[in-house]
Amino acid sequence: MCNEEAVRILANEAPDRIADLVNLGVPFDTLDGKIDLTLEAAHSLPRILHAGGDTTGEHIELTLSKKVRATEIHVLEHHLAIKILIEEGRACGVRVLDCENNSIEEFGGSFLILATGGAGQLFSFTTNPEVATGDGIALAFRAGAEIADMEFFQFHPTALHLPGIIPFLISESVRGEGGILRNDDGYRFMPGYTPQAELAPRDIVARSILHEMEKTGADSVFLDVTHLPPHITATRFPQIYCFCLDHGLDITKQPIPVSPAAHYAIGGVRVNTWGETSIAGLFAAGEVACTGAHGANRLASNSLLEVLIFGKRIIEKTAGEDSSAASTLGQNSDVRLSPERRQPPGDKITPCLTTLQRLLWDKAGILRNEEGLSGAAGTLSWWQESLPQPKDRPSHELANLILTGRLLTEAAIARQESRGAHFRSDFPRSLPEWRRHIVIKFD
């Protein structure tokens, strides 16, 4: 399902973009004077850079935001984009809510780049931050952009599962460095599911954990690193080690309770390899975008690479250029959808963040089927119609989540097979005729 051109670009341009990060000062960990590389699930070779042990993202963000603050770029904090402005078919600006005084402002520009991140807040259990509310997907859809591959949402197999604690990611490299998954009875179960055991692709590990939890009646399994030398665990994974210790768990002595959590939106606003959407002047980069580089199942650590590579290509494309023509994205084999009004649900529960997250987790999560998905689509469609006009940040984000959830659910209903991160218990196999994309557009 991967877009081969996007994958080729990702692989070829990666060394230069990593070099950019090194030159900008990101302090990647080194060993004997060379950048140290680690292994993650489904990888054939160690190729993952890390910084501060397991605080890579933090180091990248801090380094880059410091650079931005040192320029004349005008950064507006606490401003929420609420509408893409279109004039004569071209994106010409954005309407914004100043969340501190609830006032509306509009900004114009030659180009608009969406970089609003993912949509993990669709689900009850997620590793994502609270800002991952699918805003960019919802805004782009309402503006008329094509949205693709929404049914593919990746669930990370191992988030910390402790009562009262929001799911905290236990990085895949913990398994890459030798961590073992055990069930409630202490039995190592992964080799019974697949020869790749703990290092199988994320969807397989997540589903295996779910089966194991069902079998034993437990609400988590355990990730065991107690056999690794304690100083290695504490220095290689300082953030995980300290976070668990702060919550009364010494991972060098006790196994870590884990369960799957929503992690990464593979689909999103459809773009070509220059980041162009189907609307002239509108670009998208990062998790909000769908370049096709991840196919139906993102490989660990390819998303930061994608952000860097395709973000840079947008800058190259727009520098000094007037992108007046909308890109050509359409492919003949796409399945095209325009979500229609659905039958309202019998049980009319009021929409709020918690009810939405529970609905999506239960009906459109790791295991899906026609009955659950159709019921969820009916509820979401009814919520879309019954929701009052959004006024503040929470109500805008809820409306965006409901729309994004609807797009995900409709795509998951349409794809009557299982492939990558999308698993239908009523259609458990991959079918050759489904080797095509589902593209949704506002009618």
Ligand SMILES: Cc1cc2nc3c(=O)[nH]c(=O)nc-3n(C[C@H](O)[C@H](O)[C@H](O)COP(=O)(O)OP(=O)(O)OC[C@H]3O[C@@H](n4cnc5c(N)ncnc54)[C@H](O)[C@@H]3O)c2cc1C
């Ligand atoms: C715990 C965790 C660990 C991960 N580890 C890895 C890893 O090891 N390797 C890897 O490759 N990937 C990893 N990922 C995935 C990767 O981090 C994300 O895909 C990536 O950071 C997304 O970057 P982004 O710039 O697209 O979005 P983000 O970094 O999420 O930034 C989006 C920004 O847009 C803002 N925003 C959102 N909506 C609006 C709006 N309406 N108006 C204005 N602003 C808005 C948000 O506030 C936020 O600042 C991980 C993700 C998580 C959650």
